[in-house]
Amino acid sequence: MTESKNSFNAKSQLKVGEKSYDYFALSAVPGMEKLPYSLKVLGENLLRTEDGANITREHIEAIAGWDPSAEPSVEIQFTPARVLMQDFTGVPCVVDLATMREAVSALGGNPEDVNPLNPAEMVIDHSVIVEAFGHSDSLEKNVAIEYQRNEERYQFLRWGSKAFSNFRVVPPGTGIVHQVNIENLARVVFDNEGLAYPDTCIGTDSHTTMENGLGILGWGVGGIEAEAAMLGQPVSMLIPRVVGFKLTGSIPAGVTATDVVLTITEMLREHGVVQKFVEFYGSGVKEVPLANRATIGNMSPEFGSTCAMFPIDEQTTKYLELTGRSQEQIALVEAYAKAQGMWLDADTPEAEYSEYLELDLGDVVPSIAGPKRPQDRILLSESKQQFRKDLPTYCDAPVCEDDSPQAVRMEAEGETDVADESYEAHQYNATREGHGETAALTPKGRASTPVTVTSQNGGEFTLDHGMVAIASITSCTNTSNPSVMVGAGLIARNAVAKGLKSKPWVKTICAPGSQVVDGYYRRADLWKDLEALGFYLSGFGCTTCIGNSGPLPAEVSRAINEHDLTATAVLSGNRNFEGRISPDVKMNYLASPILVIAYAIAGTMDFDFETQPLGQDQDGNDVFLKDIWPSTEQIEETINSCITREMYEEDYKDVFKGDETWQNLPTPEGSTFAWDESSTYIRKAPYFDGMTMDPDPVADIKGARVLCKLGDSVTTDHISPASSIKPGTPAAQYLDANGVSPEDYNSLGSRRGNHEVMMRGTFANIRLQNQLVDVAGGYTLDFTKEDAPQSFIFDACENYKAAGTPLVVLGGKEYGTGSSRDWAAKGTLLLGVKAVIAESFERIHRSNLIGMGVMPLQFPAGESHESLGLTGHETFDITGIEELNDGVTPKTVKVVAHKEDGSTVEFDAVVRIDTPGEASYYRNGGILHYVLRNMARG
Structure with a gap:
């Protein structure tokens, strides 16, 4: 660690027990004591790393004198530990x-x-x-x-x-x-x-x-x-x-x-x-x-x-x-x-x-979020009503008007749905005898396409829109939290005691966040209850939340796809973006692990936990969610009796060692890696090919074509999905050509070490809505060909490269929201995109675009590609970028879009290179090029 200049004589001594430590005391700088906690941490970071060049006395004074009401303007260099x-x-x-x-x-x-x-x-x-x-x-x-x-x-x-x-x-x-x-x-x-x-x-x-x-x-x-x-x-x-x-x-x-x-x-x-x-x-x-x-x-x-x-x-x-x-x-x-x-x-x-x-x-009241964004919170008491409002967006089926005993009879608007008692009793008996179940009782008042399915074990059940295809306890967000994890185990125990079961079409997943969870489930004897509902230990990892939920049972998947059923997933995760969870599932909901169990039992999102019973107990009495919900006292008592310090010490004593399989993996030797050109997982990255000590001057963009014209909230999942690889797509074609069978495609996330796969997977999310075409998925118009036919995005980009045509992407608000996915920027660059013009950017993706040498530009305030009348058929000239060669970061650049009829649309786009450091990265073609050149210079 470089020795600090210590301009404020802040270096002090701290005695703790028998040991003394050096530290940089914030009290040495007037004003630091008034800062919010998080800025105190930044202030200490600057004190300790002050080098007189990148981090100066003025930077330290700036943070000590922080004005809460001011807009951010002072650049600092934060050095993480x-x-x-x-x-x-x-x-x-x-x-x-x-x-x-x-x-x-x-x-x-x-x-x-x-x-x-x-x-x-x-x-x-x-x-x-x-x-x-x-x-x-x-x-x-x-x-x-x-x-x-x-x-x-x-x-x-x-x-x-x-x-x-x-x-x-x-x-x-x-x-x-x-x-x-x-x-x-x-x-x-x-x-x-x-x-x-x-x-x-x-x-x-x-x-x-x-x-x-x-x-x-x-x-x-x-x-x-x-x-x-x-x-x-x-x-x-x-x-x-x-x-x-x-x-x-x-x-x-x-x-x-x-x-x-x-x-x-x-x-x-x-x-x-x-x-x-x-x-x-x-x-x-x-x-x-x-x-x-x-x-x-x-x-x-x-x-x-x-x-x-x-x-x-x-x-x-x-x-x-x-x-x-x-x-x-x-x-x-x-x-x-x-x-x-x-x-x-x-x-x-x-x-x-x-x-x-x-x-x-x-x-705070019980809630879920969905069907496609984490911030779209729904009161649990209103979840059925909201599901029915959202369903038409995903489903073209006619609204059911059936009044037969197999239908849910609707009371006057605003009142409770009441199911026919004899039909419910029949369904309960069928469940008990293994003869069949139904996901939705052909509900009057909403879209319905009931499909009877024969399972692998010979049983029959009926699927309909809203069926819960996946119920998954997963993700870092909740599986670290003993209160909700123990709560899930206890609601399972209470449900089993009442004779309730998960519906047979639900894929039940339990993926704890650490082995400690397995330990306290064992000590509390909760596994037997979770397993009785199908929630067996599936693995220790992200699973469903990252898109690794795996395939649905073949008969369920087939019914969903052949009849275009709108299936749902309920997961205790943090991400429910379109196309992320499963290619068979259109609507995804975030919920606590406790509610994941409840929805597995209900089997459908078209369910009101307050008024509809989850089933009946052994005496034929209705069982509602409130009847099996664990009390706070039960949860706390279980936590206090089953979770100990010794469990953590035991599970983490050899955390880097791994099991025998890991230890016995053959491992290459040497300080440089021996690349295997036949590998479909690990390939040498192309970013530094032909790199010279001095970067080429940055250039204006001339004659660019639009690769994608996108709406609001396009996520890094849309740009670079991590999920399964769909047969027939460019990524699958590449793997096919390299002898990989479809069952071994694995996921796009697992193949991020191979740029050939990842380029082909960029903008390939099955739910991507590129407004240049009428279908969802990784398609665009290829303007290198006569009549600009629809094409896979990767194939079109190959043709644009051959023609020497640069590309731009047009976006809406919150472009690049979601995971900090570097391949969303890397793939964008490798496809030939020189600039992204959006209404606004999420922080990480904007930074990553600059880090790969792609220019992030913002439409003028209040404007969008829609308001400006841009169709995506134009060619674009962007001038003013070359000012960066003179050490100046322009606030705006001029964009001229040439339409097919010869007219033009002109506007000044805001340059979203926000700091001098980012400007240096862009001039070098990316942050890694900048670091590499400095390293080579010593």
């Missing part, structure tokens, strides 16, 4: 680092210089796919398939863990990256050879913000920025506005942490917090357990903020104690936080914030 990765985004990071070793050598530098300078840790958690479910051997089968499909990737990662210093890998089957982070990897306060400072961490997954619940400042970045940070490049940012979110009251009985976070997500997304910090304060904070704080922090990308911070307090140290941290570490965390004014207690004065929101936790 460590980098966290998961394998989907981590594999391309390691590919790039391996490629950089060769590139820096070609430029005359030392390849051994390409090493992480700060700790970089990867958790393999994104690769397990739920192929097997509902059986006691599901875990073993899924793990075996995972290793079979990903052997090349895992060998490569084992090579990386040996070849690069400061790089460690947590093997598959351990848990979800963010849960492993807060339970084990997170330091909260670092001890670096006697120097104490806050643990700060950026990650290659947007939900890195889960650590904000522990008081750790960090957020998700693209793999591009993460690689640069690993190599010592600070993160360029503007001192942000900080939104103060006041919490009061306490969570009422029957309400879960998931309900709280969905409420907060809706409030903050509506308020607008993109590029802002959010910080929680108020009397209610102390009432929020650490696991709930982590759940809230996790959802920061869903409400759009950079981070969602909680301060350090007794809840923090209590959690560190529970999860097996050493007494010395816990003492350091408390002493350091108190010395720096970062400790929250009853006497802590409230900081001043830029903006304010407030929530009384007592006002």
